[in-house]
Amino acid sequence: MRKIGVLWATVAALGLAGCGHDSPTARVATTNAHGTLVEDPPARLVSLDASAIVAQLNASSTGQQLLALAGPPACGVDVYYLKYWTVAPTAPGSSMPIMDSGALMVPTGSAAQCSGGRPIMLYAHATTVDATYNIADVLDPTQVEGLELAVMYAAQGYIVVAPNFAGYDISTLGYYPFLNAQQNADEMMDALTAARTALLSTFTPSTTDGGELFVTGYSIGGFVAMATDKAMQAAGETVTATAPMSGPYAAEAFGDAIMTGHVNFDAPEFAVLTTTSYQRAYGNVYSATTDVYSPQYAAGIDSLLPSATPLATLIQEGKLPQSALFSSTPPTTGIAAVDALLALPSPPNPVYSAGFGNPFLISNSYRVSYVEDVAADPDGADLSPPASGVPLAASPQNALRQDLKVNDMRSWTPRMPMLLCGGDQDPVVFFGVNTGTMEAYWQAQVSTGLVSVLDVNAAPAAGDPYAGVQEAFRQAAAQTVAQVGAQAALEQYHTAVAPFCMAAARGFFGRFLPP
Amino acid sequence: MNKIAIVALGTGLALVASAAQADNGGPNSVRIGLYYVHFDTAASNISGPFVPSSLGLNIHVDDIETLYLAYVRTLTPHLDAELTVGYPPLTKTEGRGPATLGSIPYNGKVISSARWFAPSLLLEYVFRDPGARLRPYVGVGVNYTKFFARQSTVAGNAASGGPTSISLPVSVGPVATVGLSYHLADRWHLYASYSISRVNTKLTADTAGLLRTSDIHFWPNAVVVAAGYSF
Numbered sequence: 121m122r123k124i125g126v127l128w129a130t131v132a133a134l135g136l137a138g139c140g141h142d143s144p145t146a147r148v149a150t151t152n153a154h155g156t157l158v159e160d161p162p163a164r165l166v167s168l169d170a171s172a173i174v175a176q177l178n179a180s181s182t183g184q185q186l187l188a189l190a191g192p193p194a195c196g197v198d199v200y201y202l203k204y205w206t207v208a209p210t211a212p213g214s215s216m217p218i219m220d221s222g223a224l225m226v227p228t229g230s231a232a233q234c235s236g237g238r239p240i241m242l243y244a245h246a247t248t249v250d251a252t253y254n255i256a257d258v259l260d261p262t263q264v265e266g267l268e269l270a271v272m273y274a275a276q277g278y279i280v281v282a283p284n285f286a287g288y289d290i291s292t293l294g295y296y297p298f299l300n301a302q303q304n305a306d307e308m309m310d311a312l313t314a315a316r317t318a319l320l321s322t323f324t325p326s327t328t329d330g331g332e333l334f335v336t337g338y339s340i341g342g343f344v345a346m347a348t349d350k351a352m353q354a355a356g357e358t359v360t361a362t363a364p365m366s367g368p369y370a371a372e373a374f375g376d377a378i379m380t381g382h383v384n385f386d387a388p389e390f391a392v393l394t395t396t397s398y399q400r401a402y403g404n405v406y407s408a409t410t411d412v413y414s415p416q417y418a419a420g421i422d423s424l425l426p427s428a429t430p431l432a433t434l435i436q437e438g439k440l441p442q443s444a445l446f447s448s449t450p451p452t453t454g455i456a457a458v459d460a461l462l463a464l465p466s467p468p469n470p471v472y473s474a475g476f477g478n479p480f481l482i483s484n485s486y487r488v489s490y491v492e493d494v495a496a497d498p499d500g501a502d503l504s505p506p507a508s509g510v511p512l513a514a515s516p517q518n519a520l521r522q523d524l525k526v527n528d529m530r531s532w533t534p535r536m537p538m539l540l541c542g543g544d545q546d547p548v549v550f551f552g553v554n555t556g557t558m559e560a561y562w563q564a565q566v567s568t569g570l571v572s573v574l575d576v577n578a579a580p581a582a583g584d585p586y587a588g589v590q591e592a593f594r595q596a597a598a599q600t601v602a603q604v605g606a607q608a609a610l611e612q613y614h615t616a617v618a619p620f621c622m623a624a625a626r627g628f629f630g631r632f633l634p635p
Numbered sequence: 636m637n638k639i640a641i642v643a644l645g646t647g648l649a650l651v652a653s654a655a656q657a658d659n660g661g662p663n664s665v666r667i668g669l670y671y672v673h674f675d676t677a678a679s680n681i682s683g684p685f686v687p688s689s690l691g692l693n694i695h696v697d698d699i700e701t702l703y704l705a706y707v708r709t710l711t712p713h714l715d716a717e718l719t720v721g722y723p724p725l726t727k728t729e730g731r732g733p734a735t736l737g738s739i740p741y742n743g744k745v746i747s748s749a750r751w752f753a754p755s756l757l758l759e760y761v762f763r764d765p766g767a768r769l770r771p772y773v774g775v776g777v778n779y780t781k782f783f784a785r786q787s788t789v790a791g792n793a794a795s796g797g798p799t800s801i802s803l804p805v806s807v808g809p810v811a812t813v814g815l816s817y818h819l820a821d822r823w824h825l826y827a828s829y830s831i832s833r834v835n836t837k838l839t840a841d842t843a844g845l846l847r848t849s850d851i852h853f854w855p856n857a858v859v860v861a862a863g864y865s866f
Binding site for chain 1: 685687736737738739750783784785786787793795796797798799800801841842843844845
């Protein structure tokens with residue numbers, strides 16, 4: 121047996137002789153301080169050179185349209201899966217660290233604009249109720265926003281940072297802090313901080329932060345972009361320029377418009393996201409969900425969205441109405457001014473009318489209480505004509521209105537250039553009550569040119585720097601109507617505006633790049 | 636033929652050359668030779684986050700040659716126990732599937748490597764009389780395989796998306812062999828054998844927390860040519 125022992129020793133020695141270290145993976149952060157990059161370097165999910173991008177886009181008609189709008193890519197794009205620590209409210213007065221995710225897109229290639237110091241474009245995505253949403257998964261055919269960013273910005277030399285936000289993808293928060301300016305802005309800044317750390321350890325570490333920072337976003341992301349600009353300005357951090365797009369900036373005025381019968385498309389989802397967000401952050405929207413919702417929808421609605429279950433399934437299962445926010449038989453109070461605000465839209469409007477039906481989401485009693493508050497203390501933007509300076513309600517008593525007022529963007533004035541972009545027929549986020557209200561609120565900045573407003577649906581004016589975008593949008597919109605009909609085209613309108621506003625924003629940002 | 640093979644054969648020949656001075660055989664023997672291992676690898680497609688099943692990402696393990704060492708104890712005139720081991724070989728894994736992932740080359744690229752410490756213990760039945768010059772044998776036993784020095788290559792890191800650690804759990808499985816011994820002189824023998832063993836493991840690649848996996852059945856087929864000395 122002793123000889124066997126000798127042999128084993130020999131074998132062991134041979135093993136040790138050939139021994140080597142295993143290769144390591146990324147370093148994992150040991151702190152959950154907000155803005156910390158979790159895994160350094162982050163995983164690269166996709167690497168496409170310029171020709172591969174063209175091939176990818178040419179594989180579909182929508183891709184071809186995007187390519188035509190964005191222009192040929194100058195750079196390849198590496199897309200990294202960013203994970204970072206941020207903070208989100210969990211209950212009134214309390215918040216917790218939460219690990220969230222997003223995309224870091226880095227231009228690659230030999231062209232001069234594809235390496236070295238490059239501008240950063242910080243982007244907030246549009247509203248989605250899909251809890252699995254991941255903007256870094258740019259090849260996922262179910263979401264086009266990531267690919268749009270890659271083509272429109274990263275392939276033109278911008279470093280793109282785009283968080284998924286709390287409530288989505290890997291986040292365990294369980295809800296999305298929808299229309300919560302403070303949390304949304306803080307998360308944008310945390311994602312930016314983490315991305316700047318990650319840039320040092322990508323496959324192309326020579327591509328660095330060039331110093332220019334642009335902030336943009338679409339739909340709820342437009343609101344987030346504006347809130348981020350506001351927060352960074354307050355924090356003394358420089359934003360080179362901002363381009364909020366189609367966002368619900370005038371949250372109180374928009375909320376009042378909806379509750380008084382000007383119901384937008386997708387209103388049930390927005391209502392659930394908003395009330396859930398504010399209930400979790402401020403705790404004042406309801407004592408029980410039946411305070412706000414019709415009994416048949418109240419159970420479990422505070423944890424319904426976002427969801428990994430497709431929206432169509434949730435509707436099919438009776439957890440949400442298709443579009444009926446309010447009863448098709450509006451309640452009455454006997455007070456003429458209030459009843460007028462509760463009445464069905466007159467003359468009938470195909471967008472607003474879709475928000476009335478049976479069964480419906482918001483209980484009559486809650487709607488009455490909200491509208492009574494509107495009648496007693498109206499938002500200046502919703503008056504006809506709007507009050508001078510489009511002031512907020514002086515002292516709303518309804519808790520939801522109070523929360524909307526807290527998050528309304530009529531609370532600051534930008535000091536750096538801003539482009540507000542949208543489409544004036546938008547049936548999801550109304551252009552007039554949001555972009556129009558901000559235009560009126562910032563009239564002084566608009567007149568000096570610090571704030572620009574672009575309606576992509578407007579007829580191009582002579583010398584308009586965005587005439588090309590407007591013309592392209594009008595052509596595309598007409599083509600869509602011809603292909604799918606007016607109603608279907610209207611349903612697609614909000615989404616259809618996005619790439620055109622993105623293109624306009626890129627042109628706007630380009631003015632501030634070094635020659 | 637690599638350096639290990641040359642060393643093994645050289646050592647074997649030197650041992651054979653000195654056979655004339657050796658004593659008579661005993662119940663113990665040691666063997667040295669060359670292992671040639673061909674892997675009939677069957678692996679499930681790599682799966683995990685951001686790896687669409689439609690991509691059909693798979694792997695292939697290259698054949699290897701390495702030093703063969705064994706200790707054999709004669710238990711009865713027809714029964715031997717063999718403890719065998721190879722110098723831990725470096726196996727290289729190539730990507731199989733699409734030519735590129737995005738713009739990153741994949742198919743045919745060496746994406747990882749690992750060394751194997753893979754001893755086997757066999758019980759062998761040896762035919763014919765102990766005095767016969769040519770004796771065939773068959774055997775069965777158990778193989779233990781531990782993988783170490785697991786490395787994702789530069790190409791592997793590029794395909795995976797960043798620095799990647801690789802996990803390959805220990806495998807324990809059956810092994811079977813058939814062989815032939817030739818009594819050269821006194822204490823010296825020459826051996827040739829073929830063996831096959833079941834080595835199953837689960838590859839887990841960790842790239843910044845993204846875990847991608849593949850179940851691998853290596854099915855190593857080993858041909859051994861060796862010289863042995865009995866004492």
